[in-house]
Amino acid sequence: MSAAMTGTVAAERPTSTFQTFLSRRAGMMPTFAALIILVLLFVGAEAFLRGDFITPGNISALLLDNAYLVILAVGMTFVILTAGIDLSVGSVMAFTGILGAQLLARGVPAWLAIVTMLAGGAVIGLLIGTLVQYFSVQPFIASLAGLFLARGLAYVVSLSSIKVENTGVLWLQTNRIRVGDWYITPTGLIALLTVAVAAFVLHLTRFGRTIYAIGGNEQSARLMGLDVGRTKVAAYVISGFCGGLSGLVLTAYSGAGYPRNGIGTELDAIAAVVIGGTLLTGGRGYVLGSLVGVFVYGTIKTIISFMGAEQSWMQIIIGALLLLFIVVQRAIVARSEQRR
């Protein structure tokens, strides 16, 4: 009801630049809201923990600890923008991670192991995309098959964890580039680079705009002559590829491959994407928002471990935040439907 009221106010006073901005950029609001929540979290934690929270070390660690989730969320954003969903990413991460660790343990050169990991993720993505596009399987079920496949294959590769000794892969994590008290590792750089490339592709290429068009209205996109089929499959391939990349990053981060990694991580990734303002109905959202979503997620995790609270609160708070965001999004969608 309040959404309808602000709508009429905006119509009466179109001169207010703020109101115009609000109505024109309604789709950006959830992302802004996520940004505001992130700032509030930082300020709140800083005040609550007496100035121990906002330190260069902590913020650098935030990116470092969540690099794998950033990459997964980027891939997930592509899929969700096409109004799909990819449940397989957590398992793909585990599968490619253990596969890479096994290959390295067998003495395969690092470059070949890395290429195999990325290709392995992309192939599972291709399988899901093919099922979705050419066999009209719902994304939920197709990616569920991908989840089972990748999780089972991870255990087929190895039932226990495999330590990584390869210096080339470990270098990705151990090499810290320092600027004062700030630091970043190659894994963090990979995550940021993934976000940058994804933002470029989504906003400035024909392929990216096709993704948005499909999410907006697949039928219209097809009638416009856009290559819907290939683009949709590509979205899942990208998500699978990102799963492979995050498998690499996680393997470097933890120094080992472990088949039980990433159970439930797909839900964290979806939650981060939704908190970051991407609508699950597709067509609206920003990859930068997903980055913010991951940071919100990571910050809550850090705060909870700082406070020494029980891990169960993490799940409850993430659930509550998710609820808050989907209600806000629902209000925005309802408002823009009213406008038409």
Add this chain to the structure above:
Amino acid sequence: MRIWRHRLFWPSAALVVLVAVNAIARPQFLRITLQDGELYGALIDILRNSAPLMLVALGMTIVIATRGIDLSVGAVMAVSGAVALTIIDGSGDPGATGTVLVAVVVALLVSLVLGAWNGFLVSALGIQPIVATLVLMLAGRGVALLITGGFITTVNSAPLAYIASGYLTVLPFAFIISVVVITALGLVERRTALGVLTEAVGINPEASRLAGVRSRGIIWGAYMVSGVLAGLAGIIYASNIKAADANAAGFLIELYAILAVVLGGTSLAGGKFSIAGTVIGVLIIQTLDSTILFLGVPSAQSPVFFAFVVVAVVIAQSPRTRNALRALGGARRPRAAASVQDRPKVEVAS
């Protein structure tokens, strides 16, 4: 009649083939023995162990029929088990039937509330079912952990253990629970108008609302049924391991339940649903599970088998494959390709 055109034909055939393969590979599979008036055997084990998945999948069938999905069932199982066992653990007399009854009723009421919460988000606020139930899926296990205080509550109570491992006359009590629920759901959905109304809501929510169907109430009710059945499944699970494990209870069960529903021929797009199909789907999954175990494959690797089953089933169900098969059949026997309207004519001609 073309029996293979019946929608339950392929799921039933898959189940029969699976049982036949087992029976050939290990003859003792089909053997059922009677000891002290109680039945034992591999088939009985499958029926008993399938109870939690059966209940969850039945609730999921109703939700999916309304064009929804309920991801929170595993979390609801965890909460329900945690509530029940905490009550029994905290009471003075864990072995009393009255205590267990109270605990079960309270746990079911809590599950009903959780289901109503999902229904509220979906039907009143109009949030997408996947996201709406994702909230509880993420938060529910946290709540269950809070209830048990972060520990695995273990309880030694004979009436509680009876729920999962006891026998009522010759059959396992857990299996009797499934049968009662299947029968009740079948009667309510198929002997009253409710089933038709549910399908109407799933096929076109807007049109059914305009036609005077109270779609909001039907959707809400579907999630409440799903919640209660998940709660009951949680109690059976907790009774089976005699403990409330907030992390392991109902882990991944939402995915297996959805798989069972799809295997049974109910489309995830909503609308027409089949309770018998879901029952067959659950039995396929449970038999496959038992087969994989028998083959000596580490249970951790079993998802690979399920992946192939899912892929095979969805490809078989996809319109593209159906069209291709029809074209193939048509090339060989032109009459078989006749459309529905032509069929009577063809039969007259032959």
